[in-house]
Amino acid sequence: MVFAGGAIGTGVRHGLALAWLDGPLATLLVNLTGAFALGWLLGAIGRHADPRATHRRLFLGTGLLGAYTTYSAFVVALAGPGAGALDWATALASLPLGVMLAGAGLRLGHPDA
Numbered sequence: 001m002v003f004a005g006g007a008i009g010t011g012v013r014h015g016l017a018l019a020w021l022d023g024p025l026a027t028l029l030v031n032l033t034g035a036f037a038l039g040w041l042l043g044a045i046g047r048h049a050d051p052r053a054t055h056r057r058l059f060l061g062t063g064l065l066g067a068y069t070t071y072s073a074f075v076v077a078l079a080g081p082g083a084g085a086l087d088w089a090t091a092l093a094s095l096p097l098g099v100m101l102a103g104a105g106l107r108l109g110h111p112d113a
Contacts, residue, residue, distance in 0.1 A: 005063020034069035039102035043109025
């Protein structure tokens with residue numbers, strides 16, 4: 001389940017990078033949309049104990065969204081010799097904004113949470 005979802009998530013992220021989304025702001029956008037989607041997913045199906053929900057969480061959450069988001073891209077950008085202020089600003093903004101958007105997605109996916 002994780003492998004199949006990961007293959008799709010990687011393909012989506014790569015397709016976006018080829019189309020027009022590349023660079024620190026694009027990475028931030030992808031990570032924030034992925035954080036929101038993961039929050040929503042966990043809110044919507046995270047508390048279900050049936051095997052289908054477990055498979056959906058593995059496929060969509062760990063696989064697809066795990067591969068779609070690219071938090072490691074910040075590490076690569078910041079470790080490189082050309083790291084600039086925009087790289088640092090987007091990396092530093094990514095964590096708090098991602099947590100806030102994941103919380104918003106969780107609330108939307110499960111309003112009683």
